[in-house]
Amino acid sequence: MSDQARSISLTVNDQSVAVAPGTTVAAAVLLAGHVTRTSVSGEPRAPLCGMGICFECRVTIDGVPHQRSCQILCAPGIHVTTDEVSQRSGGLRTP
Amino acid sequence: MRSSFDILVVGAGPAGIAAAVIAAEAGRHVGLVDDNPAPGGQIWRSAAHLPPAAHVWQTRLDASSVVRLQGWRIFDCPEPNLVRAERTGAASSANDHAEIGCGSLILATGARERFLPFPGWTLPNVMGAGGLDAMVRGGLPIAGKRVVVAGTGPLLLAVAAHLAERQAIIVAICEQAPLTRLARFAAHILTEPAKLWQGVQFRQAIPGFPYRTGCWPVAAYGGDRLQSVTLRQGAKQWSVDSEYLACGFHLVPNTELPELLGCRIEDGFVATDDLMQTSVPNVYCAGEPTGIGGVELSLLEGQTAALAASGQVENARSLATQRRRRLGFVRALDQACALDPQLRQLPAEDTIVCRCEDIRHSGLSEHGSWRNAKLHTRCGMGPCQGRICGAAAEFLYGWRVSSVRPPLFPVSVSSLVSANSSPLNSKETP
Numbered sequence: 001m002s003d004q005a006r007s008i009s010l011t012v013n014d015q016s017v018a019v020a021p022g023t024t025v026a027a028a029v030l031l032a033g034h035v036t037r038t039s040v041s042g043e044p045r046a047p048l049c050g051m052g053i054c055f056e057c058r059v060t061i062d063g064v065p066h067q068r069s070c071q072i073l074c075a076p077g078i079h080v081t082t083d084e085v086s087q088r089s090g091g092l093r094t095p
Numbered sequence: 096m097r098s099s100f101d102i103l104v105v106g107a108g109p110a111g112i113a114a115a116v117i118a119a120e121a122g123r124h125v126g127l128v129d130d131n132p133a134p135g136g137q138i139w140r141s142a143a144h145l146p147p148a149a150h151v152w153q154t155r156l157d158a159s160s161v162v163r164l165q166g167w168r169i170f171d172c173p174e175p176n177l178v179r180a181e182r183t184g185a186a187s188s189a190n191d192h193a194e195i196g197c198g199s200l201i202l203a204t205g206a207r208e209r210f211l212p213f214p215g216w217t218l219p220n221v222m223g224a225g226g227l228d229a230m231v232r233g234g235l236p237i238a239g240k241r242v243v244v245a246g247t248g249p250l251l252l253a254v255a256a257h258l259a260e261r262q263a264i265i266v267a268i269c270e271q272a273p274l275t276r277l278a279r280f281a282a283h284i285l286t287e288p289a290k291l292w293q294g295v296q297f298r299q300a301i302p303g304f305p306y307r308t309g310c311w312p313v314a315a316y317g318g319d320r321l322q323s324v325t326l327r328q329g330a331k332q333w334s335v336d337s338e339y340l341a342c343g344f345h346l347v348p349n350t351e352l353p354e355l356l357g358c359r360i361e362d363g364f365v366a367t368d369d370l371m372q373t374s375v376p377n378v379y380c381a382g383e384p385t386g387i388g389g390v391e392l393s394l395l396e397g398q399t400a401a402l403a404a405s406g407q408v409e410n411a412r413s414l415a416t417q418r419r420r421r422l423g424f425v426r427a428l429d430q431a432c433a434l435d436p437q438l439r440q441l442p443a444e445d446t447i448v449c450r451c452e453d454i455r456h457s458g459l460s461e462h463g464s465w466r467n468a469k470l471h472t473r474c475g476m477g478p479c480q481g482r483i484c485g486a487a488a489e490f491l492y493g494w495r496v497s498s499v500r501p502p503l504f505p506v507s508v509s510s511l512v513s514a515n516s517s518p519l520n521s522k523e524t525p
Contacts, residue, residue: 020234022234023233023234024132024233035219040452043453045219045450047230048226048450049207049222051207051226053207054483055477055505058478070229070233071131071166073132
């Protein structure tokens with residue numbers, strides 16, 4: 001991956017990130033220094049299975065919640081939001 | 096409007112690709128549904144250094160008339176000849192849904208890793224072995240990172256070799272099985288030429304790696320990320336600094352869709368005859384759901400199912416003979432990966448078992464059955480629907496875990512209520 005140009009720009013919690021083509025949204029979230037989810041009791045969570053089974057990687061993409069980010073490739077200009085931000089703005093879950 | 100195929104193949108790993116290609120080459124109108132961005136499944140995930148067989152089958156798939164429904168996930172199957180699917184993706188802000196009809200179904204739904212709970216396993220950067228591998232193939236940088244690979248099965252070696260190739264620092268490879276049992280397994284795979292090649296390849300990558308047997312992680316520590324892992328081997332216990340823990344205890348088959356269709360399950364796997372026909376007419380099953388046997392067996396089973404489903408029974412029978420010779424490998428692998436009973440002591444009282452609902456070991460162990468635990472604690476009732484904690488609960492508590500009902504995955508309300516709606520084009524590009 002390192003030899004490919006980071007030609008795809010997206011945002012993760014309003015922070016700009018550039019990734020190589022073929023990068024999953026889950027990898028982009030970790031690359032940007034975030035975790036994907038906050039659990040019902042308030043723990044930070046990040047991907048476990050990497051294959052769309054565990055649902056730990058779910059994030060909001062362009063306003064659509066509960067997207068499994070490990071099975072979705074980054075596309076130019078998408079906006080990814082994790083629970084860290086959703087919760088601050090009175091969002092999806094209350095721990 | 097809804098799409099319709101002579102044969103619908105579910106899952107685009109080796110078994111599904113082989114099935115779809117063979118059925119299409121026999122002149123059938125074939126659809127191939129898969130929930131990942133690209134075909135290949137977990138083992139042939141898009142990356143450099145794919146084995147030659149992957150290129151051969153990918154080329155045949157590209158040249159075939161197979162209609163690829165990539166990024167689609169089946170959530171219901173109201174009748175054996177009709178499935179309902181939903182597409183999600185970054186490109187579409189609204190979820191698409193479809194009803195797909197088919198004469199025959201070939202289920203090649205693959206397998207997932209078995210996860211066992213231990214203190215700290217919910218920390219970010221504690222992943223499956225295949226899980227971390229998939230993340231790295233999906234763009235997660237691993238060069239220079241310290242990684243502990245643990246659990247059981249040949250996947251650990253494959254993952255460690257791949258991560259090392261990407262310049263990860265492999266701190267330890269911890270295999271829970273004892274050396275004596277692995278030696279028996281190694282003796283068995285020497286009789287299989289292709290497996291021998293795999294073994295040699297791993298051995299070349301392994302020298303210098305600290306490979307330990309009868310060894311497993313007992314705890315993971317860190318603040319908001321993993322920082323260290325405590326390992327145990329016999330009476331010895333010690334801690335190592337590590338940025339990632341890649342831990343998976345072999346594989347469990349994805350049998351939810353076959354179960355929903357009413358296919359008979361035996362010892363956790365989908366029962367088939369020699370031609371990969373399940374107990375439900377016109378429903379075939381191929382690959383890991385029929386027994387964990389690896390790529391070569393999956394390819395054989397996919398081809399056998401497709402030949403049978405397209406009426407070439409004699410050709411199917413000759414492949415079935417080749418398949419029978421390989422079933423000994425499935426049994427040997429199963430025995431080699433059998434879990435040490437001591438692993439039942441891994442979770443502490445307050446260790447989370449169900450990650451979706453944060454249900455802890457202490458709240459579960461008192462319940463006598465999976466059903467009771469679900470009713471009283473919501474264990475297994477979160478978004479993954481017990482796919483992660485179910486296999487753990489089977490091992491930890493001896494419960495029989497089975498409760499498949501539609502929708503197989505959480506879906507949008509619009510998909511759930513829709514009927515006879517299909518935005519499918521006649522041919523999709525991946």
